[in-house]
Amino acid sequence: MTANDLSVWLRAREFIKKELDNDHVFSIWFGSIRLVSSTEDSVTLEVQNKFFKDMLLDRYTKLINSSIAKSCGKEMRVEFALKETSADAAAKPPLDHDAKEKAQAKPFWPFSRDKQEPGKEIGLNSKYTFDSFVIGPSNRFAHAASSAVCDSPAKAYNPLFIYGGVGLGKTHLMHAIGHKVLQKFPKAKVLYISSEEFTNQLIGAIQNRTTTKFREKYRHVDILLIDDIHFIAGKESTQEEFFHTFNTLYDAHKQIVVSSDRPPKEIQALEERLVSRFEWGLVTDVQPPDFETRMAILKKKSERETITLPDDVYYFLAEKIKSNIRELEGALIRIVAYAKLVGKEISVDMVKDVLKDMIKEGEKKITIDIIQKKVCEYFDMKLSDMKVKKRSRGIAYPRQIAMYLARQLTDYSLPEIGEYFGGRDHTTVMHAYDKIMTDLKVKKGLNELIDRVTDSIKIS
Template sequence: MEITAQSVWSNCLAFIKDNIQPQAYKTWFEPIDAVKLSGNALSIQVPSKFFYEWLEEHYVKILKVSLTKELGADAKLVYVIKMENTYGNKQPFTEKIPSANRSALKSQDVDVPFNNKSPELRNPFIIPGIRNVKIESQLNPSYSFENFLEGDSNRLARNAGIAVANKPGGTSFNPLLIFGGVGLGKTHLAHAIGVDIKDKYPEKTVLYISAEKFTQQYIDSVKKNNRNDFIHFYQIIDVLIIDDVQFLSGKTGTQDVFFHIFNHLHQNGKQVILTSDKAPVDMQDIEQRLLSRFKWGLSAELQTPDFETRVSILKNKLYRDGVEMQDDIIEYVAKHIKTNVRELEGAIISLIAQSSFNKKEITINLAKDIVEKFVKNTKREVSIDYIQKVVSDYFQMDVNTLQSKTRKRHIVQARQLAMFFAKKYTKASLASIGSQIGQRDHATVLHACKTVDNLSSTDKQFRKYVEDLSKKLAL
């Protein structure tokens, strides 16, 4: 059997898969392609410079072991890194990088100019609460890395945040976009990065601001005819943290001014950190040129924490508050409140408060009462599988038919309705919805949602489908 780049890499992957966590394998190894085998040198293509850095930082040993098994002690690994320059042109970059030698990456692959100095600020735009040229960071010091516990659900985002805090503007994660559902810790992590940077680099200007407040400031600057001062103010920031960037959706003027601010900061080696409730691919009504910049660095997702992480979060919260609680009570709360860290901590605070105010001992029964109220008052999230079953039953077909490749009109409409309700009732990304409903891509899901909206307003029968299914899926 002929030895090819693909066969060698396939064997390496089999070994790696057996020795690392499934999520890590999916994130860091599935996107890699083997492109060339030349003697004992295997060339692999990675999506970005960031990918290369992460592999060398965290997986160099296992890469070396797996490759040595296949190609012998003299095995070499060649990274092919596809990079995008400032103007959006694809610029392939190939560098032979010996294992565990990150300095071999040539500086020529960084095509962002760093020689422009920040403009002199003679008449700074004044943000309310910020006096003169001294800029208060607006950071909350209680949000730190120390109380942002690491788990499988947040490891990538947290580690990337620490890397940014250690070297703001000097890593490949610029911008760093942290995204995920409500209450999973996006704002906490963004503040933690800022707080750590201020601690390590007190001379740096760090500013945290919500996208909503940024938008309001921009509107005020236009009204007062000092738009340029607004731009100049933001161009002197060393580390700009913008929370809930999806709020810029549909606001073309604010997007335009942020585009220019972002370009200036990025080209001058300043750090931009963004949070969003959606991945860039799922953001709507954001200009394409801005979305492409969001993708320049790293988009790191915060997922729902697993049971062990939820227990750790609760124990850490209790330790910080100086409260002791039996393990079975902690585990009961962690088992029943799964989707939201904020609610998890809220339940424990309520439990302590009830016990304190009513002079009751914290028992499992008291925990059950508190948890029941939290679960009852929390909007229940249905699963994509459940939505597909309800839609299939309504149209009297099985789920396999719904997911099939057929283009029959009534099946296509049923599939589009399932995608529409999955987007409406779950926190899943468009890509995730598409993959679960017949292995479609995110663009198909987006088209389905628009089609359902259009047909609902023009087709009486279709509107009835939507109304009937809404009642069946009513939360």
């Protein structure tokens, strides 16, 4: 590989750095990438591990491709090679040869010296572990990120920011991180707390003039897990205190994990300096679980509670309760409790009666307007793009997906669907439906995409 080949990536890096306009994010995600080979029409970049590769593909594909195209003066195929061979390898710190033996002898993470007493001030729920967490397409990325944090605390993914709706597993993952870190690093100091409790304790410390003690508690831990950070939005004193707590921990190479019901930029009245810091590391989301994951969640919960239900009951629950995991598990416990109290055998008819309030609330009429809106949100399109005559793939394919979903999820006729899409002919709708049906059989990842969009439509 020539010096000229290397300059391709060096120039591309500069384009990426300028576009990101954030030196910290650039350093984390692009600082360690190197060019390992190139041909006339392709370049191969080496990345740390599979998780790192997936992150780049998910978040930065367009940026990387466009930057390399600018650097080369033409479109190039970009491929990734893994530095580590294990598909599930976590992000590990680079070790020089001389330090290898020492690093193997003791953990690299700079944990606190005082041993944490079991159960003292850590606030973890013993039920929320990685073993009890059900992995599916809706949470796979967040789960992988959480696992990586446990293997390499305070390295690439610091802070880790997990967002998503109520009852989708954010809190579960945070507790699981705490438990796993304590298993790997028994002397680590781990603290889980909700941002509401953080605020209340701060108010109490100010009133009682014990702010020094308050700061010692939160700034002398190895990993801080703070839930529902959106609660501090608009609370100036709390944000000020948390800002300095964050800086102290981060500068001391301590791990910070934060959760919210929305991404940092969408939290109104949250100071920009906090938004910026939350985006330093990795921001990932959890979505409503798909049908298969809901089934697995029910089976897992039944196993833990030593419950056995007929398969058709599991199927009915998974089909009808789609909004979040908490409701799903709550419904299971509710019907089992009812059956025990009244001495009835559990059946679908009994479940329909016991859960009629939950099921009725969950059944909403799906309209083409909702479908178009959700597809546009997913693909970051304008709603007007659903009706225009543009045929560029970036618009045409999402529009075909929306037509497919309109036929799958509504009772509208083909001509009626066509009218919603700018007065298109029914044959256009039929072609779109057939194309997506064919692609679902051959395109890897399309099924997951359709499931995600469908779930967002059904809970809207």
